[in-house]
Amino acid sequence: MMRLVLSLLCLSILSACSSSGSELNALRGTLSGIMGQRAAPPNLRQSLTPEAIANFNGPLMFVEVTGNGIQAGLTPGVRNGAVQQWITQDAASLSFLGGIVTASRGLGGDLITADVRDVAAAVQGRADHAERVHRYLTHENSLEIRAFKCSYVQAGPDSADTLAGRFPARRVEETCYDSKGLKVENQYWIDRSGVVRRSVQWISPFVGYVDIHRLKDR
Amino acid sequence: MRLRIGSFAVSLCLAMGIGSEAVSQSNPWTRPTLSFTGVPGIVDMPTAHQMQDADLTATLGFVDGTARTTFHFQITPRLSGVFRYTAFGDFFNNGVDYYDRSFDLRYQLLQEGRYHPAVTVALQDFGGTGVFAGEYVVATKTFGKLRATGGIGWGRFGSYNGFTNPLGLFSDRFKVRPNQTRGVGQTGRLDTSHWFRGDAALFGGLEYAVNDRLRLGLEYSSDNYDLEQTNAGFDRSSPFNFGLNYRFRNGVDMRAAYLYGSTVAVQFSYTLNPKKPRRSAPVLDGGPPPLLVRAPGAAANLGWTQQDGAAENLRDQVAQVLAADGLALDGFSVRARRVLVRFRNPTDTNTAQSIGRIARTLSVLMPASVEQFEIVPVSGNGLALSRITLNRSDLEELEYAPDGAWQSFARARIEDATTGDLTADLSGPATPSFTWRIGPYLQATYFDPDSPIRVDVGVEGTFRYEPVSGLVLSGGVRHRLSGNRGETRPSESVLPHVRSDVGLYAEAGETALTNLTIAHYFRPGKDLYGRVTAGYLETMYAGVSGELLWKPVNSRLALGVELNYVRQREFDQGFGLRDYDILTGHVSAYYKASNDFHYQLDVGRYLAGDWGATLTIDREFANGIKVGAFATLTDVPFDTFGEGSFDKGLRFEIPVSAFTGRKSTNSVSRTIRPVLRDGGARLNVNGRLYNDVRDYHQSDLQKQWGRFWR
Incomplete structure (x- = not known):
């Protein structure tokens, strides 16, 4: 009997309509939300060739969430003081203070703020340890605060492999622990002008690590 | 079996x-x-x-x-x-x-x-x-x-x-x-x-x-x-x-x-576990609009105030951006130094997030001289719920401040919506509104002694028309295609059959007018909310229902009084009425504790003329999931009440967004009673005030404020 009821229900939901349009799309959205299905987007690592980047009009950044393979091209958004936001077409964004991620938006369990003032100095070689304070959005819409103790190793000359090509850079390794023993390992490749050309940075427990390529500055 | x-x-x-x-x-x-x-x-x-x-x-x-x-x-x-x-x-x-x-x-x-x-x-x-x-x-x-x-x-x-x-x-x-x-008769x-x-x-x-x-x-x-x-x-x-x-x-x-x-x-x-209902992240719905930081000194420029139609122009732009985020502009005013935005949020349960996004939108659209943002959330029925005043310079300062979420909450002023001296000069597209739906319905009754679940399915049409903010005409018609709820055993209740004839209603009401009402929602004064509803209030009763609620924005306690005069409807649920009429009503106290628990006590006269009280305790999670239980004791003796001895049950409410990770105000809610009898029965009238009002009050906003900057 339940099968009959369910199929009747599903059938009739498909045929429901209202002043705000068909409920079919809403149902589809709900189902794909439950199933976690997403249409496979084009692979930006293949389409963002050095030529395509050279032809792009304006600054460009490439970001990939390493845990789930979601990729995006970002362009500069609003600047607030020393913090520069980079934004995708669907308004997801990362904000940076001196190349260090200080906030994320639109990624789910976002990093609402991170106090990275000391980190920026340490990455530039002006200190060998620093403290990070991160605030994440939790499932209950509250903010979870985590403080990390971080140490830095200036790993020396290296080259930054980005989609735009290979740049001479020095590599900095950052290792952080929070009070519960969670270990985070970030890497930064800094070019001669002091710009973080590429980095792999940890955002939040939900998002994990992101791979960030600074492709073009102007 | x-x-x-x-x-x-x-x-x-x-x-x-x-x-x-x-x-x-x-x-x-x-x-x-x-x-x-x-x-x-x-x-x-x-x-x-x-x-x-x-x-x-x-x-x-x-x-x-x-x-x-x-x-x-x-x-x-x-x-x-x-x-x-x-x-x-x-x-x-x-x-x-x-x-x-x-x-x-x-x-x-x-x-x-x-x-x-x-x-x-x-x-x-x-x-x-x-x-x-x-x-x-x-x-x-x-x-x-x-x-x-x-x-x-x-x-x-x-x-x-x-x-x-x-x-x-x-x-x-x-x-x-x-x-x-002692057998089934003593259940409960x-x-x-x-x-x-x-x-x-x-x-x-x-x-x-x-x-x-x-x-x-x-x-x-x-x-x-x-x-x-x-x-x-x-x-x-x-x-x-x-x-x-x-x-x-x-x-x-x-x-x-x-x-x-x-x-x-x-x-x-x-x-x-309602605290962590999904492995993946909390609600995913794209990023917020940008927060635009004004150039130093730009705020001195007041030239825009002299332009013709500047306010209308700004109103239209705000309405457009809000609509793109699923919000509806209800009213608008702009002055040289301040702006007032009344809005409705029909698509999203994230209250603090919608306030934050409106503030960001205003930072983009408002001329630089506008320093004070007054944001007034309005309920789906046109009640102004609170007035949240934000300083634009605070937003600019705190966007990336390490403790920006808490500081922005501390600096926001949350006050009663009636106290402001700035009112909306211009209306928004939120009203007049006309919405309708034709689609399927499924209605179930549980725990019948002969069959644990009985279901009716059919087609339902509903409409809602709000010509001016706060005046609502609404109605619905159902036609049953299939089902067995009508086979429920006839009631042997010795009380007036105020609820137990559910089988007769289900059987006779193949095509039924579920409700047809006119309602007025209004603010009689500071901290006060009012509702008057008249017409065919629900499937079993028609009449007049009035309610007054006292709920200061910063109070965890609310008090309400509801009075209804109703007459029982014919089983076929057309326009006809039966002989039974009753004056019923309650005095209610609502208390939201600082933990997850919510308490409600209703004392008054129930549909069968019995006097008593209902206690409801819910555990409410910040993501909207609610789980609760209620019990009603009235002056009806247990033996007169019949099976179950007194009215009680469990209730659940689970927002769709908690599972899909996408924004939605849809939720699945169920009240499960072991048995539905005539004692301790209340009227089911749409638009009761309390749950609509509290969403944008201080304690609920504070719980959600983590999303303000999102």
Whole structure:
């Protein structure tokens, strides 16, 4: 009997309509939300060739969430003081203070703020340890605060492999622990002008690590 | 019978909107496994550990011709409650299945320590028909991968190899357990006279965790299954039970056991925790609009105020951006230094986030001189709920401030919406509005003695028209295509049949006018909210309903009064009315505690003319999931009330967004009553004020403020 009821229900939901349009799309959205299905987007690592980047009009950044393979091209958004936001077409964004991620938006369990003032100095070689304070959005819409103790190793000359090509850079390794023993390992490749050309940075427990390529500055 | 019970459980699972959850854990003891009575247990006997705080677990088990469905809720870390619905196949050898409802409460007296065990006391089936009635005190201690449990039980748990009740040392009255199986008619009476009475017996057992997935259990049971032996020919040839429990990663447990030397039993259970309902991230809905920072000195420029149509132009731009984010502009005013935005949020339960996004939108669109943003959330029925005043310079300063969320909340002024001196000069596209829907409906009644679930399905059309803010015309018509709710047994209630003729209404109302009302929502003064509704209020009643609510924005307490004069509608649910009319109403107090709990007390006169009170306690999670229970006691004597003795039930509300990770105001809500009778019955009128009003008040906003900057 339940099968009959369910199929009747599903059938009739498909045929429901209202002043705000068909409920079919809403149902589809709900189902794909439950199933976690997403249409496979084009692979930006293949389409963002050095030529395509050279032809792009304006600054460009490439970001990939390493845990789930979601990729995006970002362009500069609003600047607030020393913090520069980079934004995708669907308004997801990362904000940076001196190349260090200080906030994320639109990624789910976002990093609402991170106090990275000391980190920026340490990455530039002006200190060998620093403290990070991160605030994440939790499932209950509250903010979870985590403080990390971080140490830095200036790993020396290296080259930054980005989609735009290979740049001479020095590599900095950052290792952080929070009070519960969670270990985070970030890497930064800094070019001669002091710009973080590429980095792999940890955002939040939900998002994990992101791979960030600074492709073009102007 | 088994199939039907199975489908009942499936439908309840669906009704609860259960999605997928990951229970990942390396410590095998993180969460206990559930016995065949649906509480933490070894095989069929209970243990002393509790589930994780807020866990909701549904189980479906089959034991020798009985199908047991249970819902277990970890109300607080130490207190848990169980609702159990059991179908006994051919229970009295008369070819008829018997359906039994029972409730348990378990309280953990002692949490497990290094040297002492966990200790729990429980009342099983404390108010039911007594089929499962029993009490126990149980202790459990963990030794690495081994867990040992021992307990003493009364009632059902004292029925095998029992001995004289040791509590008899205190009083002889403990030595005899009064016979409390008085049949279905007494269901629900809270009869404490048998608790911990009569013979007691010992039970115990061992659990072994092979790994974090597989657990083995061995126990000695003190339950003699007397009723099953007498009525259903159950063969109990051994007190020893053997079981294994396999835990999948997705929250599902499977349990199989060899019970009482005669039968194999299986059980499936599913656990979800409303605090972390999904493995993936909280609601994903794109990023916010940018927050634009003004250039230094730009605020001095007031030239824009001289332009013709500047306000209209800004209004149109704000309306457009809000609409793109699913919000509706309800009213707008702009001055040289301040702006007022009234908005409605029909698509999203994230209140603080919508305030934050409007503030960002204003930072982009408003001329630089506009420093003060006054944002007024308006309910779906046109009630201005609060006025949130933000300083633009604070937003600019705090966007990336490490503690920006809390600082921005501290600097926001949240006040009553009626107190502002700036009112909306311009209206927005929120009104007039006309919405309609034609689609399917499904209506279910549960726990009919002949059939655990009855369902009607059909087509439904509804409309809603709001010509001016706060004046709402709405109605609905249903046509049934198929169903069996009309086959419900005729009511034998001796009270006026104010609810129990549900079968007659279902049968006669093949095409039914579900409601047709005109309602006015208004603000009579500071902290006050009002509603007047007239017409065909609900399927069974027509008349006039009025309500007044007092709810200051910064108060956790609200007080309300509701008065209704209604006349019963004809069974066919056309325009006709029956003879029965009644003046009914309540005085209500609502209190939102600083933990997750919410309390509501309603005192007044119910539909059958009975006087009494209803207490409702809900646990409300920040993501919108609510789980609660209610009970009503009135001056109707238990015997006059009939089956169940008094009105009570459980209720759930689960927002769709908590599972899909996408924004939506849709939610699945269900009220489950073991039995619907005529005592303690209230009118179902749409648009009651309290839940609409509190969303944008201080305590609810504060709980959500983490999303302000999102």
